[in-house]
Amino acid sequence: MITKLELENFTVFNKLKIEFSPKINIIIGENGTGKTQLLKAGYALSTTNKISESDIETSLTSRLLKLFMPMDDKIGKMKKYGADEIAKIKITFDSEKSFACSFNNNSKNIAVQENNDYFSYESQSTYIPTKEVLSFMKGFTSLYTNYNLSFDQTYFDICSLLDLPEVNKDKLHIKSKWAMEEIEAICGGKFKFYGGGKVTFIVGDDEYSANSMAEGFRKAGMLSRLLETGAIAPGITGTLFWDEPETNMNPKLMRLFVEILLELSRNGQQIVIATHDYVFLKWFDLLKDDAKEDHIKFHILYRDKPTDEVKLQSTDSYLQIESNAISDTFNDITKAQVRLKMGALGK
Numbered sequence: 001m002i003t004k005l006e007l008e009n010f011t012v013f014n015k016l017k018i019e020f021s022p023k024i025n026i027i028i029g030e031n032g033t034g035k036t037q038l039l040k041a042g043y044a045l046s047t048t049n050k051i052s053e054s055d056i057e058t059s060l061t062s063r064l065l066k067l068f069m070p071m072d073d074k075i076g077k078m079k080k081y082g083a084d085e086i087a088k089i090k091i092t093f094d095s096e097k098s099f100a101c102s103f104n105n106n107s108k109n110i111a112v113q114e115n116n117d118y119f120s121y122e123s124q125s126t127y128i129p130t131k132e133v134l135s136f137m138k139g140f141t142s143l144y145t146n147y148n149l150s151f152d153q154t155y156f157d158i159c160s161l162l163d164l165p166e167v168n169k170d171k172l173h174i175k176s177k178w179a180m181e182e183i184e185a186i187c188g189g190k191f192k193f194y195g196g197g198k199v200t201f202i203v204g205d206d207e208y209s210a211n212s213m214a215e216g217f218r219k220a221g222m223l224s225r226l227l228e229t230g231a232i233a234p235g236i237t238g239t240l241f242w243d244e245p246e247t248n249m250n251p252k253l254m255r256l257f258v259e260i261l262l263e264l265s266r267n268g269q270q271i272v273i274a275t276h277d278y279v280f281l282k283w284f285d286l287l288k289d290d291a292k293e294d295h296i297k298f299h300i301l302y303r304d305k306p307t308d309e310v311k312l313q314s315t316d317s318y319l320q321i322e323s324n325a326i327s328d329t330f331n332d333i334t335k336a337q338v339r340l341k342m343g344a345l346g347k
Helices: 035-046 056-068 140-146 153-162 174-187 215-228 251-266 278-287 325-346
Strands: 002-010 013-019 024-029 087-093 098-103 111-116 126-128 190-195 198-203 206-209 240-243 271-274 296-303 310-315
Touching (some): 024 251, 024 278, 035 056, 035 087, 035 126, 035 240, 035 271, 056 111, 126 215, 140 153, 153 215, 174 190, 174 215, 215 251, 251 278
Parallel strands (some): 024 271, 024 296, 126 240, 240 271
Antiparallel strands (some): 002 087, 087 098, 190 198
16 A cells, blocks of 8 residues: 655645555645645556556656646646756555656656665556546547547546456455445446446346436446456555545435445555545544544645645544635535525514
């Protein structure tokens, strides 16, 4: 699992060092503070099977370009605008394996600065992007490979994982099987994957197009399938990165998702989530169980007002979050509602 990620002069960051919990990490912050960039940087460097050991600089450069899609497809465009020093990215794993690279404005490829037994890290990560993919999965991997689509590589990667064959049920983790059953129960049926991106939804003896299902259910179906194929296997696979899992999800589904993620983390799955949603965030705070040794680390990205520099606050307690845009907005709504009622009473 990942223990630390360090970014210097990279995208929106001047200098940032984030230390991860081995269990659940929740990243919050206003738009433009770099939540997705942080997730993608961690994913890019923690998925070593996507990088050629014999030509690491060219291979990793290509991977970063496909994930971040910078202007003109140039690695130098990912350097923070106006920064004098070179851009650097460093990742460290729990076994003290680490890797660091750098690039400048005019760089054609990244330059390796540190390679401490990097390729012996074999626990491959999974990234679930904001948008569900079941609605456009058929033929997507072929189109992505052959044409210049305006999708970053997280969508290609997730479609490839979803199209893997399922693991023998006897080899699935007990909590993976439990989560799949819970998802099937709340969706009222099961998503069936035929290969080649063809996905349907089965209810009893009836079969429907996956596109006829609500987007929140399709997101649940993605998680279930990743567990079914072993792409997510607690205690075995690498970090699960999930960008805004709550998007287009009914709030009633959020509690189940949080319960599943907590159970996976209790059994060895490291999870890094970026979220904007108060309900999703609050369920983690409410369902955390110290008796089960839960550990949730909140990472808050915010802009320092005098310098406009993106900074980080990390805390183990939701109540200790100093700059919480999500909670502040929720409080503003509550205050506005009170003022409205008081105004109505005064008429």
